[in-house]
Amino acid sequence: MTRVFVALGGNLGDAQATLRQALDALGSLPRTRLVAHSRIYRTPPWGLREQPPFFNAAAELDTGLGPHELLDALLQIERAAGRVRDGERWGPRTLDLDLLHMDGAMLSDQRLTLPHPRIAQRAFVLLPLAELAPDLEVPGQGRVVDLLAAADATGCEALP
Template sequence: MMSERAYIGVGSNLGDRTLRCQEAIRAISKIAGVTAIDASSFYETTPVPPASGGWFVNGVVSVQTQLTPEALLFELRRIEQSMGRAAERARGADRSIDLDLLLVGSQVVEQPDLVLPHPRLHQRRFVLVPLCELDPNLRHPVFGVTMQELLHRLDDPSLVRLLMSAEKSIPGEDG
């Protein structure tokens, strides 16, 4: 398989949220078949829908990968479970770590366990803000508009505030 650019949402609202996100990014960087990792800044965001654990820390990671979307999703779920997330994925529940496969190149996939692009990507400020930081001109493969255009059109009142700049979001990068 040829190499493609994939985008992964990273989030946590339990424990040391920032540290958990950094640990997840480190684990993603070690997946066989994943290279050229780049991470957005971390943002503190209101939970959508509201969760008892409070605000999330969210960011987006961009990777170059030779894995199929299914294989990459399998690896992301393995990382979530290794970091204490239950295999059952209740929507709206608190999460020690949440890894969402958002996009893989321009692939459109509709399977019971995998939909690409992520079906709610265009409705979520906490995804679009860090995604636009990485690549504002990235086009949504179904809607044909850029992430910046999706963000501009967005009717989502949730708050997204900068928590940690991108230079510090990937642990161990500065030695």
């Protein structure tokens, strides 16, 4: 089993309910166990500003799936939640699942880069990830807690 961290986000429909359903779906993947998940955060939009706020969380998994197998499973969960990938980056979406880090995996190909190359730039990823693994060393980027200390978390708030 390999330890994995996944970011969850969305801002269309009942995004909080969608995130909870996605967490259930992650825990139901074959050869995978949901170890823990963060609280849900309300965060300002990133990139394209003229859209509703996002809701974000992070999940910690143990999995026997390989990186591309897991990526395919994440994409299937997104599709089941109504996600349509139309090529627009940073726009509104029902669900976005990003594979952030997989213990022992460093790769970069046309489909997947591990660890996720933009973890350090995104408070909406770092806040929930820091709840689960503050001392996680992201290869080439640093410890999650240090990355969070340098990030702008203005407007991000944990929900009860």
